[in-house]
Amino acid sequence: xxxxxxxxxxxxxxxxxxxxxxxxxxxxxxxxxxxxxxxxxxxxxxxxxxxxxxxxxxxxxxxxxxxxxxxxxxxxxxxxxxxxxxxxxxxxxxxxxxxxxxxxxxxxxxxxxxxxxxxxxxxxxxxxxxxxxxxxxxxxxxxxxxxxxxxxxxxxxxxxxxxxxxxxxxxxxxxxxxxxxxxxxxxxxxxxxxxxxxxxxxxxxxxxxxxxxxxxxxxxxxxxxxxxxxxxxxxxxxxxxxxxxxxxxxxxxxxxxxxxxxxxxxxxxxxxxxxxxxxxxxxxxxxxxxxxxxxxxxxxxxxxxxxxxxxxxxxxxxxxxxxxxxxxxxx
Amino acid sequence: xxxxxxxxxxxxxxxxxxxxxxxxxxxxxxxxxxxxxxxxxxxxxxxxxxxxxxxxxxxxxxxxxxxxxxxxxxxxxxxxxxxxxxxxxxxxxxxxxxxxxxxxxxxxxxxxxxxxxxxxxxxxxxxxxxxxxxxxxxxxxxxxxxxxxxxxxxxxxxxxxxxxxxxxxxxxxxxxxxxxxxxxxxxxxxxxxxxxxxxxxxxxxxxxxxxxxxxxxxxxxxxxxxxxxxxxxxxxxxxxxxxxxxxxxxxxxxxxxxxxxxxxxxxxxxxxxxxxxxxxxxxxxxxxxxxxxxxxxxxxxxxxxxxxxxxxxxxxxxxxxxxxxxxxxxx
Numbered sequence: 001x002x003x004x005x006x007x008x009x010x011x012x013x014x015x016x017x018x019x020x021x022x023x024x025x026x027x028x029x030x031x032x033x034x035x036x037x038x039x040x041x042x043x044x045x046x047x048x049x050x051x052x053x054x055x056x057x058x059x060x061x062x063x064x065x066x067x068x069x070x071x072x073x074x075x076x077x078x079x080x081x082x083x084x085x086x087x088x089x090x091x092x093x094x095x096x097x098x099x100x101x102x103x104x105x106x107x108x109x110x111x112x113x114x115x116x117x118x119x120x121x122x123x124x125x126x127x128x129x130x131x132x133x134x135x136x137x138x139x140x141x142x143x144x145x146x147x148x149x150x151x152x153x154x155x156x157x158x159x160x161x162x163x164x165x166x167x168x169x170x171x172x173x174x175x176x177x178x179x180x181x182x183x184x185x186x187x188x189x190x191x192x193x194x195x196x197x198x199x200x201x202x203x204x205x206x207x208x209x210x211x212x213x214x215x216x217x218x219x220x221x222x223x224x225x226x227x228x229x230x231x232x233x234x235x236x237x238x239x240x241x242x243x244x245x246x247x248x249x250x251x252x253x254x255x256x257x258x259x260x261x262x263x264x265x266x267x268x269x270x271x272x273x274x275x276x277x278x279x280x281x282x283x284x285x286x287x288x289x290x291x292x293x294x295x296x297x298x299x300x301x302x303x304x305x306x307x308x309x310x311x312x313x314x315x316x317x318x319x320x321x322x323x324x325x326x327x328x329x330x331x
Numbered sequence: 332x333x334x335x336x337x338x339x340x341x342x343x344x345x346x347x348x349x350x351x352x353x354x355x356x357x358x359x360x361x362x363x364x365x366x367x368x369x370x371x372x373x374x375x376x377x378x379x380x381x382x383x384x385x386x387x388x389x390x391x392x393x394x395x396x397x398x399x400x401x402x403x404x405x406x407x408x409x410x411x412x413x414x415x416x417x418x419x420x421x422x423x424x425x426x427x428x429x430x431x432x433x434x435x436x437x438x439x440x441x442x443x444x445x446x447x448x449x450x451x452x453x454x455x456x457x458x459x460x461x462x463x464x465x466x467x468x469x470x471x472x473x474x475x476x477x478x479x480x481x482x483x484x485x486x487x488x489x490x491x492x493x494x495x496x497x498x499x500x501x502x503x504x505x506x507x508x509x510x511x512x513x514x515x516x517x518x519x520x521x522x523x524x525x526x527x528x529x530x531x532x533x534x535x536x537x538x539x540x541x542x543x544x545x546x547x548x549x550x551x552x553x554x555x556x557x558x559x560x561x562x563x564x565x566x567x568x569x570x571x572x573x574x575x576x577x578x579x580x581x582x583x584x585x586x587x588x589x590x591x592x593x594x595x596x597x598x599x600x601x602x603x604x605x606x607x608x609x610x611x612x613x614x615x616x617x618x619x620x621x622x623x624x625x626x627x628x629x630x631x632x633x634x635x636x637x638x639x640x641x642x643x644x645x646x647x648x649x650x651x652x653x654x655x656x657x658x659x660x661x662x
Contacts, residue, residue: 148493151647159642162479292639299630308623309647311490316482316640 002043010039022111041107044137046116057089057301058115060096062122070274072290073121076143079294080119087302089116096120101128110138117301120145124188139304141297144190151309154300158288160193163317164201164240167268167286170319171238172205175328176266179207180236182227184246185218194242194270220246224253237265237328244269248279251324255280262326272320281323288317333374341370353442372438375468377447388420388632389446391427394453401605403621404452407474410625411450418633420447427451432459441469448632451476455519470635472628475521482640485631489619491524494648495532495571498599498617501650502569503536506659507597510538511567513558515577516549525573525601551577555584568596568659575600579610582655586611593657603651612654619648 004022008015013032021028021036028036059077066073077093084091092115094100100109106129110118117139123130133140133147146155171179181198184191195214202209212234215227228250231239241247247269251261259265261281269276269285276283296313303310335353339346344363352359352367359367390408397404408424415422423446425431431440437460441449448470454461464471464478477486502510512529515522526545533540543565546558559581562570572578578600582592590596592612600607600616607614627644634641 148490148496151649159479162642165479289640295639296634296641303627308626309620309649310627310644311493311647312643312645313641314643316642318482318640 002040002045004045006043007036007039007045010043011035023114024112037108037112040111041105041137046111046138055089055116055305056114057084057091058110058113058118059091059093060118060120060123061093062096062120062127063124064122066093066121072271072273075290076121076294076297079291079296080298081294082291083295083298087298096123096127096129098128106132106136106140107138117141117305119143119297119301126187139301141301141304143293143297144188144193146189146312151311152304154304154310155312156293156297156300157190157314158286158293158317159314160190160197160317161200163270163286163288163319164194164197165204166317166319167240168198168201168205168207170284170321171240171266171268171325171328172207174238174266174325176238177207177328178234178236178238179213180231180234180239181214181241182223182231182239182246182250183214183216183242186216187218191216191242198240216242220249224249228253232265238267238325239265240268240270242270244271244273244276244283244285247283247285247324248275251279251283261324264329266325266328268325276320276322279324284322284325285320286317287320289315333371333376335376337374338367338370338376341374342366354445355443368439368443371442372436372468377442377469386420386447386636387445388415388422389441389444389449390422390424391449391451392424392453393427393451393458394455397424397452403602403604406621407452407625407628410622410627411629412625413622414626414629418629427454427458427460429459437463437467437471438469448472448636450474450628450632457518470632472632472635474624474628475519475524477520477643482642483635485635485641486643487624487628487631488521488645489617489624489648490645491521491528491648492531494601494617494619494650495525495528496535497648497650498571499529499532499536499538501615501652502571502597502599502656502659503538505569505597505656507569508538508659509565509567509569510544511562511565511570512545512572513554513562513570513577513581514545514547514573517547518549522547522573529571547573551580555580559584563596569598569656570596571599571601573601575602575604575607575614575616578614578616578655579606582610582614592655595660597656597659599656607651607653610655615653615656616651617648618651620646 004015004018008018018036021033064073065071066077081091120142123145133153134150137152139152141154141156144157147153183195186192199209217223247267251267269283272285272287276285292315300310300313335346335349339349349367352364395404396402397408412422451473454476464484465481468483470483472485472487475488478484514526517523530540548554578598582598585596600614603616603618607616623646631641631644
């Protein structure tokens with residue numbers, strides 16, 4: 001690991017100038033500051049090497065709103081903070097957007113803002129920084145995203161294979177055989193992962209597994225207008241959805257179409273958001289323990305910060321059984 | 332979680348008799364002791380519910396000899412103990428064999444011996460207890476074995492996909508295209524996992540990926556006499572092996588055949604055992620950090636004991652580049 005002295009030597013300036021530049025002191029020119037930052041990144045300097053300093057962690061949030069208790073990210077952020085803060089870390093939240101990613105290189109951003117590590121929630125495959133994370137040096141934990149080959153990153157999430165297997169196995173035990181799948185857009189790692197997990201689960205449970213039994217789209221409306229009718233025409237008796245909000249929309253739409261839930265069609269969501277207990281009927285869903293996900297994310301980040309190269313940390317899924325599922329209708 | 336009182340009530344005996352039976356006191360008959368144990372397991376009682384008692388953990392070892400510093404398991408056990416003992420756990424080692432598994436149910440064995448949790452090293456798919464672990468109640472962490480659907484078990488290992496990708500990617504950068512694979516018997520989860528990972532890595536790196544490029548057998552001799560000649564006939568310029576000891580045997584055999592390593596053939600192992608630095612030539616191998624694996628196994632077991640349902644914990648692989656690999660020979 002490079003030190004401030006290494007940067008000073010390389011640029012032939014004093015250590016205190018380097019230090020001032022890294023801390024954004026006003027008496028260092030913007031050009032010099034940028035040169036120092038770039039050199040620091042190039043040499044592999046990171047805040048982790050500076051002692052006696054409160055360590056700062058950054059929570060990058062995209063596509064969610066964790067300040068709302070009903071939001072998917074809410075309990076994850078709480079779980080993360082619950083471990084991070086007593087351990088002496090300062091946790092700051094940054095709403096990530098395209099602009100930040102266009103204007104900054106990830107490693108430079110982290111260094112400039114004195115962050116020792118990052119926890120990313122909601123990153124999608126099209127995010128610019130996801131490419132940088134393949135070679136980045138600042139420890140980062142990604143919820144539901146896997147970066148292969150960079151020892152400074154870790155993927156944290158739920159065991160999607162297990163979750164889909166629980167859902168399909170449960171439907172089988174209720175007599176269902178033709179099971180359909182509706183998914184959000186496949187431009188995200190988690191949707192891709194659940195999509196393949198669904199087909200693996202069909203196979204393992206001896207169900208028909210034609211690709212036509214699944215449909216995916218970024219837009220809910222497309223799922224409802226194109227894919228749902230297609231699945232119903234194929235006589236599916238149950239539908240699993242890639243996440244609860246999609247499942248809820250599908251449930252409401254099916255009720256509008258005059259279908260009885262679960263007598264005519266069983267529906268299963270994924271995530272177990274707080275709303276699932278309050279839908280009509282209450283929704284059966286694949287549960288992930290979001291508080292524990294947040295705590296595990298901190299454990300993973302702390303591991304990366306202390307040199308334990310965790311690559312993947314998955315939590316067990318479970319099935320929350322409610323009333324949106326029932327015995328398969330007689331043929 | 333059931334208590335001693337629950338067991339006593341069910342059997343209509345006193346709490347102290349239950350307690351004596353669980354602790355193997357001599358004044359309790361063998362028949363009663365067995366009845367108490369079976370009832371305890373049936374009701375879901377576990378040692379984890381007893382307070383103010385030094386917690387005991389069991390290391391089950393099979394197919395390895397961790398007391399030898401050169402053995403694969405050595406550093407894993409040390410890593411595990413390094414965290415477990417300061418945390419107040421007593422760690423005992425039991426050599427697992429068929430007899431123990433035939434004579435005892437896993438949960439009963441754990442209860443009877445007052446173990447709060449287990450760490451399994453070297454379990455293979457044919458082990459009797461592996462089936463019991465699908466529904467067991469006593470927390471267990473398995474090195475290189477995955478049990479789906481039981482929240483009381485966790486799989487710990489190295490990221491085999493990443494490892495194979497690093498190895499194949501490195502060989503590609505050296506100009507190799509036809510790459511072969513030799514594996515130990517596919518009756519173990521880790522060998523199955525590396526086998527599929529190898530073919531995924533070939534595909535991702537744009538290499539030919541016919542199934543005939545791989546061979547596996549429980550016996551080294553079969554790999555050498557049947558599969559190796561078959562691979563060489565197919566003009567592979569490099570061979571990856573499922574583990575270092577197999578790779579070393581292959582290296583020695585190739586030298587006997589008059590092949591020059593790495594001029595005629597590059598060879599890569601898996602694990603980075605201490606011997607790899609001392610083979611002729613020193614062996615390039617996919618490295619797993621065994622001390623950190625042991626530490627991570629303790630973290631996972633501790634998580635299960637405290638209600639954090641970790642399913643999978645993988646460490647990053649890295650590549651130890653030595654002299655058994657070199658540029659592909661001119662065609």
